[in-house]
């Protein structure tokens with residue numbers, strides 16, 4: 001039974017795209033800047049798969065001799081107008097977002113806030129663009145004293161609600177997110193509502209792994225729908241199901257972090273089914289990219305690298321492993337938001353040729369189209385399959 005395992009290293013870009021200046025992201029290079037700022041940075045397993053041989057990746061310092069490669073490789077350019085998680089994942093799955101999701105750099109409109117406050121029966125505080133770890137320190141005392149939830153946004157189309165779970169229990173936080181989700185459509189359109197629970201430990205506020213994303217549904221069927229529509233499994237790991245609002249997903253598990261994401265992927269691979277395992281590893285982005293912590297980022301890449309032999313060891317004969325990203329988040333760039341970058345693509349499998357450079361793909365959708373091609377399901381509207389040049 002054929003399967004594709006696609007792992008998204010959330011935000012691991014490999015260099016600024018040609019239009020990066022329009023996004024304020026000239027010179028961004030997530031992989032290179034994480035590597036440069038991490039002592040003893042070593043990624044032998046990703047190198048074997050071809051990461052260092054991708055055009056421009058890591059400033060050329062991780063190139064392997066072609067005969068040492070076990071995987072094939074390339075890089076993908078984002079065709080959509082945006083650099084957020086939804087836009088990136090949806091493009092991978094075959095959807096082009098030409099009208100960017102609406103953002104609220106100056107906070108959400110007063111009429112929305114009033115209606116939201118009425119619906120949840122409480123005032124809110126915040127309502128500006130902020131880093132999530134900073135705003136809970138800045139407004140945490142007031143939130144904990146009054147019970148008013150903290151709301152904030154970023155350069156992305158997000159309405160984030162942060163709360164201490166001793167003040168607003170987790171289930172209630174999820175409920176108020178769903179209330180916001182219902183309101184944030186039409187003239188108040190917003191890509192995602194995100195629950196940001198935290199606890200106070202030894203006087204410090206720490207976010208928990210119970211984050212939940214409430215996205216809008218994709219506007220048309222994606223490769224996930226085509227695969228599940230053909231009766232095959234679509235096994236979503238991490239926040240994948242949230243990103244697609246459950247559309248096309250047949251089974252989903254949330255994770256507590258990158259290593260749990262790897263564990264869950266290996267456990268899914270051990271089960272007997274044909275179809276698609278789609279994993280998002282969000283720690284790169286949320287714990288290190290947005291926090292502008294390059295050495296934390298570098299260590300997270302190394303930690304993932306060290307798990308690759310296990311992942312590869314769990315592969316069955318007809319499994320294909322693909323590793324990519326959804327946008328950049330250069331940990332030394334100004335600000336605290338994503339960066340417009342090429343994403344890497346590595347492909348490995350017993351029936352896949354090694355050492356082939358599939359070049360620069362002009363859309364992330366080539367990845368989804370190739371998956372549709374391999375699994376023999378309906379094509380997505382966008383992208384070109386690169387399977388032909390890779391099958392043994």
Ligand SMILES: O=P(O)(O)O[C@H]1O[C@H](CO)[C@@H](O)[C@H]1O
Nearest residue numbers: 131132133154156158286290
């Ligand atoms: O600063 P934190 O709360 O991590 O939020 C970040 O995470 C959001 C979703 O990935 C991004 O839009 C960015 O705002």
Ligand SMILES: [Mn+2]
Nearest residue numbers: 010011085326
């Ligand atoms: Mn992302």
Ligand SMILES: [Mn+2]
Nearest residue numbers: 285286290338
């Ligand atoms: Mn992010």
